[in-house]
Amino acid sequence: MPELPEVETICRGLNHLSLDREIVGGDVLLASTIAPSISATDFLTKLKGKSIERWYRRGKYLLAELSQFSEGERERGRGGEGESGRVGEFQGETPGNSELPSSFFSPPSFPPLGGVGEGCLLPSKVGWLGVHLRMTGQLLWVNRDEPLPKHARVRLFLEGNQELRFVDQRTFGQMWYVPPETEVSSVITGLKLLGPEPFLADFSIAYFAQKLHRRARPIKTALLDQSLVAGLGNIYADEALFVSGILPTTLCANLTGVQIDRLYTAIIQVLERAIESGGTTFSNFLNVQGVNGNYGGVAWVYNRKGQPCRTCSTPIERIKLAGRSTHYCPVCQR
16 A cells, blocks of 8 residues: 555655646546545536645645636646746656656645644635545556556546546545535545644654553554554555564553654655655656656665664564564564
């Protein structure tokens, strides 16, 4: 499943490529991809004529705030690049990673929250588009005439012959339309369950220690709970536990203050490094231009069973913990 760094990578790519383009049509190839709050037909009808103001990430959710130009604004914008410079900028082929500007690696993209810890987004005058990739979802920015892959589920056609294509082999991914002036979490209810973002102030050491000491389960299992910290998943939980030197089977209640401090710092460092690497590709993840993430090549332990530890050369071990594959070094982690 794409985790925070992968979703953040997609978010930044979409902000670089898709802003201010009008949605001129679309096609829902699998109706169950659209969350049941709206029909597939109404989903496309509501989006047609809207533009994407900006993409945000909340946990593993992608959220696009929608906008709509008046006729006067649209006429002025189509005379050239327009005020933002974005409509006319990407009329040809989309650039490769080597051509992305330095601003692509800007601070992580967080949405405007309705209040600290509320986990809801402010209503928009035009509405929101929500996406969750789940296990195997991919959100790709392609030319509309590019051949359609087998597992394409939703196509959104944008001006300039561009397409936002949702591909999902396992079919668990979902898309939502949130009407104008509607609290986003009332439609995308999973947002209400999310804990703080790991890069924001409400994810503090004090908060982290308090939450962990109340839990009797293994630390690896706790880290996968999205109500503890939003966006962390199996890959980066393993990585953070290695960096902090903690065995994944250690019970939360048994962690020392020093261990919690180290783990808190490791979570942030590992996620930052993974974002800089464009995420991790072991099976399905691709960025919006169809390019693999690079973090897997430098991972400390994840997916490295039997390979030598990068620190002590001891073979990395793998166990099942709460049904999830868990990787660790038996020497470096205690």
